[in-house]
Amino acid sequence: MKVTSKFERSRRKYKPKKTDAFTHALSNVSASEAEDGTVRFKSGFDFSFAGKRIGNVAIVLSDRLRPGVCNCIAGVHEAIVRHSPTSVLYGAVSGFSGFLEDGLKEITRNDVSRRMNRGGYDFLGASDFKPEKDEQFETIARICRQRDVNLIILIGGDELNSVLLNLSGYFESNDIQIRIISIPNCVNGGKTPGFSDYVFGADTVSRMYCEAIGNIQLESASSAKRYHFASVSGPNASRTLLECALACQSTLTLIGEEIRGKKLTFDNVSDAVADCVKTRKIAGKNHGVIIFPDNLFEYASDTRLLLRELSSIRRERKAATPEDEMEYLSSASLNALNSLPKPFRSGLRKCFSKNGQIEYSMIETGYILAQKVAEKLSDYYFNYEIHDLDFEANCAFPTNFDCTYSYNLGICAVLLGMMGKTGYVAAIDGLEKKPKHWLGLGIPLQLLMSEETRGDRKTKVIRKYSVDLNSKLFDRFRSVRTAFMLNDEFSFPGPIDYSSKEIEKPYFIQFSNEIHLSEHGNYGY
Amino acid sequence: MKVTSKFERSRRKYKPKKTDAFTHALSNVSASEAEDGTVRFKSGFDFSFAGKRIGNVAIVLSDRLRPGVCNCIAGVHEAIVRHSPTSVLYGAVSGFSGFLEDGLKEITRNDVSRRMNRGGYDFLGASDFKPEKDEQFETIARICRQRDVNLIILIGGDELNSVLLNLSGYFESNDIQIRIISIPNCVNGGKTPGFSDYVFGADTVSRMYCEAIGNIQLESASSAKRYHFASVSGPNASRTLLECALACQSTLTLIGEEIRGKKLTFDNVSDAVADCVKTRKIAGKNHGVIIFPDNLFEYASDTRLLLRELSSIRRERKAATPEDEMEYLSSASLNALNSLPKPFRSGLRKCFSKNGQIEYSMIETGYILAQKVAEKLSDYYFNYEIHDLDFEANCAFPTNFDCTYSYNLGICAVLLGMMGKTGYVAAIDGLEKKPKHWLGLGIPLQLLMSEETRGDRKTKVIRKYSVDLNSKLFDRFRSVRTAFMLNDEFSFPGPIDYSSKEIEKPYFIQFSNEIHLSEHGNYGY
Secondary structure (H helix, E strand, C coil), rough: CCCHHHHHHHCCCCCCCCCCCHHHHHHHHEEEECCCCEEEEEEECCCCCCEEEECCCEEEEECCCCCCHHHHHHHHHHHHHCCCCCCCCECCCHHHHHHHHCEEEEHHHHHHHHHHCCCCCCCCCCCCCCCCCCCHHHHHHHHHHHHHHHHEEEEEEEHHHHHHHHHHHHHHHHHHHHEEEEECCCCCCCCCCCEECCCCCCHHHHHHHHHHHHHHHHHHHHHHHCEEEEECCCCCCHHHHHHHHHHHHCCCCCCHHHHHHHCCCCHHHHHHHHHHHHHHHCCCCCEEEEEECCCCCHCCHHHHHHHHHHHHHHHHCCCCCCCHHHHHHHHHHHHHHHCCCHHHHHHHHCCCCCCCCCCCCHHCCCHHHHHHHHHHHCCCCCCEEEEEEEHHHCCCCCHHHHHHHHHHHHHHHHHHHCCCCEEEEEEEEECCCCCHHCEEEEHHHHHHEEEEEECCEEEECCCCCCCCCCCCCHHHHHHHHHHHHHHCCCCCCCCCCCCCCCCCCCCCHHHCCCCCCCCCCCCCC | CCCCCCCHHHHHCCCCCCCHHHHHHHHHHHEECCCCHHHHHCCCCCEEEEEECCCCEEEEECCCCCCHHHHCCCCCCHHHHHHHCCCCEECCCCHHHCCCCCEEEEECCCHHCCCCCCCCCCCCCCCCCCCCCCCHEEEHHHHHCCCCCCEEEEEECCHHHHHHHHHHHHHHHHHCCCCEEECCCCCCCCCCCCCCCCCCCHHHHHHHHHHHHHHHHHHHHHHHHCCCEEEEECHHHHHHHHHHHHHHHCCCCCCCCEEEEEECCCCHHHHHHHHHHHHHCCCCCCCCCEEEEEHHHHCCHHHHHHHHHHHHHHHCCCCCCCCCCCCCCHHHHHHHHHHCCCCHHHHHHHHHHCCCCCCCHCCCCHHHHHHHHHHCCCCCCEEEEEEECCHHHHHHCCCHHHHHHHHHHHHHHHHHCCCCCCCCEEEECEEEEECCHHHHEEEHHHHHHEEEEEECEEEEECCCCCCCCCCHHHHHHHHHHHHHHHHHCCCCCCCCCCCCCCCCCCCHHHHHCCCCCCCEEEEEC
């Protein structure tokens, strides 16, 4: 028998706040458009929404979504229902792979309210399949026409951005009147005006990691005899890590972008950890907590090369047997491989998907790093434990901030579609202000892309989020990390406070504004 | 700069409840003693406590403690301070290894109040060192005399029970007037009247695991394309696992005692998992969550033998090199080793401490099990993720139940010492009732021991906790597990509710009384 837990039931009762403009929904929203195509939603009557037909709407999810998806859907649902009660909201069962087989399922009010303020999205399924061919785009258009769907809303990460670009481009150039809007999970806004790349779900994940890291630190400080290595994961792992470092005041934090910026090898990184352990040993301390991104191998110069080469050998099926793969490696990559502790060398082969994609979660980065450090501390009994922080956090119940943020993003996406916008990203401007002062925003995906040189040719790519080593946040981290390493300045943030009606500011915003964790860091209501 | 987090500060304010007898502390407690030596504390004036001298008290902690230790210490502190304000409470820095070097440190009111209702015990340190020799016992007695310590309170697991027995026995037979009382973390009360072996900390750990498992289940049900293997750890791992299974309604739960009872090999266990995956595949389901104890290898008959032999080879230093170890293995153990997936066979060697003790947390049980299952599903793309649930939970902030439970245990331990009892275990009777109706209890450790045949001779050992396959709780599990496996009946318990003033009954008590997770499961205030 399915059971709804007490917490789930009580959590449903939380009412996400709405931005001022979205409070009265669509009858009182006005939109203004800037020269670069950016749309802003404010309060005020605007003829552009009155009487406009929505038609039906379809939602497509990508894989590995983070907390807040259910509230995005709830926001979409509310916007549709309030404006045009006859419109139907569909969800693509199993993402685009289901969509292509007409796998659209109605999302009812009951579906939405049962999952209000909850993690996961266990009624649609998702897929990492991306439609790329014209026939597939045509099939999608045909199915939309059959179902009277005029608006497709994509919720998810990176992989959906290229779909947004290609599908909306195809529809536009073929004069197909179906709009595509995306609510991204991971995009770097760079200097795009108003765009906050603090995506929905990031606050929850960051706080869940902080709770776990704080608890691990309690152990480390209590038993005072072992080191803990904890990795964090996700599309914004580095920023999450930086938030965790400042919130938890961990002994040592390995920021990927810094490792890349300084062109460090994996051996250099291990040296840094070993040095930390040695320094602390001199002070009589044999414990500590080291945190790092689960894709650390992507940042160290030599392991990055190694993984790239292994991936391409795998993709192009060059080698007949795993042993043969060694023959295709460059000498630099072979050196990288041989610099890893022996027991782990063959294991790297398991860390690729069927099509040669690197699966970082399958690399035992923590064990490899700890073992490598242990080898450098040969005369020292190095007692350590490994922790991979991942799914427990990624599917947690969203914080009030994320519940509210994603709900407004859902409303925003519908409004953009109604305005006839396509190829747009739904966003919120002014997250540092109170939610009622937040501004719904639509940004053409093109604005979030930058030119990159790949091989000989220039290509436009979507900027992935990375830590800005010149940011205020990183400066703050740089100024305190030596103290974190030398003294035990652990902080124990504890769990997410779901019981409060207040919305706490994300650590990112708190720390960027130099608010301390122990201070009052909420929006004031 | 050390920072106290907002949560930590607010959590300090929670006031643990007291049993009726302990409300007015020692002036109004009466003790009654049963024929078997069991002591019960009730309300009512009793001359036995009035005017009795406590002297100073020393606390010794063992390693790997669970949530509630700080509150045990707070309870001890309150009992002493209220009765005899001049008494000093000491803590042994780094357990008995520190004690022997006169490493006693005063525990002040400030130490206690700063850590009220918190996890960890980061001001004393701990050690797994056990004094075993008469000289060591003499040293302890000498240090106690110098410090006017009349009572030693041990907080911790298994290893402290034998110290309790030996040290109190030595003191008694040598007429040394120092009492020893223990607050155990892991003991099986069996049929001992009034003794609940639901130890302090178990509720917190269980709920933390349930939150993580529930979140993982949300992912599994949402993406609907991967299996998750999650292990739980700790001295009561099996019971914790049973609580998790009922609270989370996971797809498959591997109960150690059942595996042992049915004399299953590791291959048999893998077959059971593979069968579950196959059965669900036929129903179109390619996802699920499998939970198991981290010491699974201890329960499967062949891997248990293998580990025992490896341990004894290691302890007796029979083999010169790791490769040589193979020559000392029996053929049954060699078979067990060769039944493991190849990449993991050599890894087992790393899983022993310096003195040959098996370290289960170092065995990659989840990876080995998943890989073994994958081999049995050769024609199936078996997508899986591994999770080790351990320290994040073991050092969490205790629940209201554990805060209250451990606080009362601390008071109870002091009272037993004042009565002149030694070699006793502090306990609470009636945990299913409201805390004010709980009864403080003292049980001679002897009553918790049973006779076992080891080799040719009979010896008395302390019963370690294990799941009773004939219990009501296991019956309940047995009656629902097929439904859990076939249908997706996941429950998502969510996080511990620290904001409430109510005390929720532990799952163990709820489920033993057939209270459902969705129902009201608290003590009513």
